[in-house]
Amino acid sequence: MIPKIVKTVSPNFRAKRDxxxxxxxxxxxxxxxxxxxIGGEPYYWEKSLGSHAEFYRSCKITLLNPKQQQANLPNIICVAGDATDMREFADQSFDLVxxxxxxxxxxxxxxxxxMxxxxxxxxxxxxxxxxxYYFPIEPxxxxxxFNQLPLFMQYGIARVWPGQTHIPDFSPKSLEYIRTKVRLLKWREVKELFPRAKIEKEKLWGLNKSFIVxxxx
Structure with a gap:
């Protein structure tokens, strides 16, 4: 029941974030x-530019993803690259990331x-x-x-529990997927990575669900 509630309210958080x-x-x-x-989807921006066309029409938008994608609007450029190694972009080459x-x-x-x-x-x-990292429902x-459990328990849960972390078997590839797919950040880590940033907390049930930096x- 609780996971379903979190999944249901997630789009509302995205809308408020936007x-x-x-x-x-x-x-x-x-x-x-x-x-x-970084990680932006053409569909998301095409939808945003449809509902907020006047707001974004003067912007030039670059989408960076591991694999090349295609966009259908003239002011969107898709680039294949690595979020941890953006050597193709010069310092201060974008107004907004x-x-x-x-x-x-x-x-x-x-x-x-x-990154x-x-x-x-x-x-x-x-x-x-x-x-x-500390929100009780892993997103x-x-x-x-899920984050706080030992790896062997995460493997067992991922094998039988539906979700983005589901694995089809216990092969080395599947186990490596669970071990490396997601690493959520703690408050102190966010502060360390972005020491001059303002950090806002998204709350659910009075708990810090996520961070906006x-x-x-």
Whole structure:
């Protein structure tokens, strides 16, 4: 029951996050700016540009993903690349860097540090979201306290429990997938990665569900 509730309310959090993004960076966007969305989907932006066309029409948007994607709008460019190694982008080459729940998927803490450093290097401003390690419902498996369980228990749960962390077998590949697919951040780690950022907490049931990291003026 509780995992279903979390899954149901998740889109509402995304909508509120989008509203906060437009409120914080509205002036910058309205005057036309360059946006890098790490992990951004063409469908999401085509939908946003449909419902907020006037707001974003002057922006040039670059989507960075591990695999090449295709967009159907002229002001969206899709690039294949690595969030932890953005050598193709010069310092301060974007007005705004955006990323929704990507930093938890890039690897261990050192890989997360590389992504954070690149975000702060290539963008004047940034707006990132990451789920909280200590929130009782893990947002990919939707299993209570999944993060805090020993690995052997995570493997067993992932084998029988539906969700993004489900595995078809106990092969070495599947076990490595569970071990490395998701690494959620703790508050102190977010502070370490983004020492000059403002960190806002998304709350559910009075608990910190996730963090929004930004450096809006």
């Amino acid at each position: 509203e906060l993004f437009r409120r914080l960076y509205g002036d910058l966007i309205a005057h036309g700016c360059t946006i890098l969305d 955006l990323s929704n729940a990507v930093i938890e998927h890039v690897g261990d803490f050192e890989q997360q540090r590389k 954070a450093n690149n975000v702060q290097r290539v963008g004047r401003y940034y707006f990132l979201h990451s789920a909280n 990919h498996s939707f299993f209570p306290f 930004h450096n809006a003026p």
